[in-house]
Amino acid sequence: MSKTIKILALLIFVLVCFGLINEKLNKQQALIDYPPKGKLIDIGGRNMHLDCRGSGSPTVIFESGLDTSGSLSWSLVHDEIAKTTRACAYDRAGMMWSDPRPNTNNIGKAIADDLNATLTTAGEQGPFVMVGHSFGGPYVTIFTKYYGDSVAGLVLVDTSHPEQVERMKGLAQEHWFDTATYAVMDFFEPAWSIVGLTRVFAKLNTAKEPNQSDYDAQAIDAYSPISGESHTIESHDYQHTLAQANKALDFGERPLVVISAIANFDEIPEEELEEYGLSRALVPEVKRRQVEMAKEQVTWSANGRHILLYDTAHYVQFTKPNIVIDAVNEVVADVRSNK
Numbered sequence: 001m002s003k004t005i006k007i008l009a010l011l012i013f014v015l016v017c018f019g020l021i022n023e024k025l026n027k028q029q030a031l032i033d034y035p036p037k038g039k040l041i042d043i044g045g046r047n048m049h050l051d052c053r054g055s056g057s058p059t060v061i062f063e064s065g066l067d068t069s070g071s072l073s074w075s076l077v078h079d080e081i082a083k084t085t086r087a088c089a090y091d092r093a094g095m096m097w098s099d100p101r102p103n104t105n106n107i108g109k110a111i112a113d114d115l116n117a118t119l120t121t122a123g124e125q126g127p128f129v130m131v132g133h134s135f136g137g138p139y140v141t142i143f144t145k146y147y148g149d150s151v152a153g154l155v156l157v158d159t160s161h162p163e164q165v166e167r168m169k170g171l172a173q174e175h176w177f178d179t180a181t182y183a184v185m186d187f188f189e190p191a192w193s194i195v196g197l198t199r200v201f202a203k204l205n206t207a208k209e210p211n212q213s214d215y216d217a218q219a220i221d222a223y224s225p226i227s228g229e230s231h232t233i234e235s236h237d238y239q240h241t242l243a244q245a246n247k248a249l250d251f252g253e254r255p256l257v258v259i260s261a262i263a264n265f266d267e268i269p270e271e272e273l274e275e276y277g278l279s280r281a282l283v284p285e286v287k288r289r290q291v292e293m294a295k296e297q298v299t300w301s302a303n304g305r306h307i308l309l310y311d312t313a314h315y316v317q318f319t320k321p322n323i324v325i326d327a328v329n330e331v332v333a334d335v336r337s338n339k
Contacts, residue, residue, distance in 0.1 A: 034219035036097040038071070038090075043117040049097035050090045050118050054082030058127040058152050058335045060328055061115070062089040063143075065134025066234060068227035070096035072216045073133060076321040077328070085332050088124060090115065094230025096223045107237035108244045112143040126150030129331050131324075133157040133317060135238075137297075138245035145248035152338075153255040153331040154301070157316050157324055161293040162246035165239070168289060209318040249300045255334035256301035257327040260294035261309045261316050262287060303334070 038051025051071050052059075060081050064073035070091035081087040093114055094100035104110045119128075128150050132140035137159020144151045161167065208217035220227070234241075291308070298304035307327065312319040 034215075034222050039122065040097065041118050041122045043114065043121055046093070046099035046101065047097075048090060048093070048099070048114060048118040050088060050122050050124075051078070052086060052088040052122070052124060053078060054084070054086050056085035058129050058332060059086040059088060059124055060129045060131060060332065061119070061140075062087070063115075063130065063132040063136035063140050064089075064092070064095075065132075065136045066231070066238075067134075068095060068224055068231050069216075069220050070098070070227065072096070072220060073315075074131075074317060075213065075216050076211060077317050077324050080321075080325045081328050081332075084329060086124075088119070090118060092230065092234075094233070095227045096220070100226070100230055103233065105237070106240070106244075107234055108139060108142040108241040109146065111139050112146050115143060116147050127152035127335060129153040129155065129328065129335060131155040131157065131328055132159055134314065135160050135234075135241075138162060138241050141245040141248050142241070144251065145244075151254065152335040154251060154257075155324070155327050155331055156256070156258045156297060157327075158259060158261040158314055159297070160242065161297065162242045162249070164293060165242065167293060168286070209315050210313070211318050211321070251301035251304075253302045255331045255338070256298065256304040257307065257331055258294065258297045258304060259307045259309065259316055259323060259327055260291075260297070261312050261314055262290050262294070263314075264310060305330075 036049050036051070038049055040047040041050050049071065062071070062074040062078065064070055067073070071089035074089045078087055078089055091098040092111055101110060101114065119125075126149070130140035130143060130151055131154070132138075134157070137156045140154060140156075141162075144154065208214075294308060295306060298306040307323060309316065309320065309323070312323075317324045
């Protein structure tokens, strides 16, 4: 081995050791700077973070989408709902303040079991109104399948349709570079998290959701090394979770409000459309299929209502929080009157 290679190997070793130590210190500092807003619930050797506020029945349960925001996804609507009834947001295993679970190949069911164990251990009793955003829709659908006796109503906030991958095939072209980049990032995620690179990448990304507080955005970044690993695990089970949800689309007569945000592709510049892998000629068909799937979701309940939006982004709870608040309060009122 040449002298140059030895020096490079030593330098890499020193940098890795520095990263390990620095990341450990940063994790400890994150707990000091951004402590959990709720309680840590022991569900059998690991803690789940549950943030419940207000009082009354039914209890609203917020489920975040396939991102790393966890309970903070609902910061603009949580307190407003808590003014009228009990409202609980939580972090899935490995997200934010919740401990990771042992790896599983059945993420959707594991998430439902974790949530049920968390609510039961914390003494939170149904009836529940499940509110899911984005991929949180399939998660609350699976929860309703297995723990439906406690679910009295649902609100789906621009949620994923279980057949969306198949329905949208042929409309968008994936760029090989993007696909390769995501694959590399997923592969190295565990290693990057350990040495602190995930935290560095998070700090470089200064974007945040509209109306989101700086504190919440910084808290999400502070826990990104842990949350990022769990996000990757959930992403790998994406198709299986959709398939599970597709077998549980009968909500009976439970009150249901579906909020759908259709992207304004007509107003998106050509360059941005290309980033999505779309051509201008395909936009009308993309919108048609999106609306078709959105309207289909309402039929999953005999007591469903649809709110179709063309003037907002995917995170409706940040761009149009009052629409989400009104929808949740509507379902809460329906549950109370039916009771």
